[in-house]
Amino acid sequence: MDEQTPALRALAEAGIAHEVTRHGRVGSLAEAAAVRGVEPSAIVKTMVVRRGEGDHLLVLVPGDRQISWPKLRALLGVNRISMPDADAAREVTGYERGTITPFGTLAPLPVVADERVVGRTISLGAGAHGVAATLAADDVVRHLDAQVADVTDPA
Structure with missing residues (x-):
């Protein structure tokens, strides 16, 4: 297992306080939350969204929620967005x-x-299966200059 993923190197370089959890693959959100010691809503999924040709963005989604496509389209001012395939x-x-x-x-x-x-401690994937970083969401938002908005619905 790669001890230092690009994500962990980037977090260290950014000087963001975080705790790394290495737990191997998990089968569910509840299992991931249990091994990371957080509530399921504190697991934050990073979703890639395609706004247009060569135009992508990342959406940070609490584990117990899903992207609201109408809310996200309205925020971005676009009529069409999609999720790219895995490749x-x-x-x-x-x-x-x-x-x-x-x-x-x-x-x-x-x-x-x-x-x-916002205002929570969250657990983000850290670039490899079963590797996560637990950290303050406000530090993530500030460092990435993330736009904060209501863009999800209950899962």
Whole structure:
């Protein structure tokens, strides 16, 4: 297992306080939350969204929620957005699906964070299966200059 993923290197370089958890693959959100010692809503998924040709962004979604496509389209001022397939997501981020994180991507991408992560301690994937970083969401939002908005619905 790669001890230092690009995400963990990026977090260290950013000087963001975080705790790394290495737990191997998990089968569910509840299992991931249990091994990371957080509530399921504190697990934050990083979703790649395609706004247009060569135009992607990342959306940070609490584990117990899903992207609200109408809310996200309205926020971005676009009529159509989609999720790229796994290969395209890897080409954009450098990470395979299930390991995508906003830290250490191949190139910086705009980030939208659901408003429900603000003010919380969250657990983000850290660039490899079963590797996560637990940290303050406010530090993530500030460092990534993320746009904070209501962009999710209950899962």
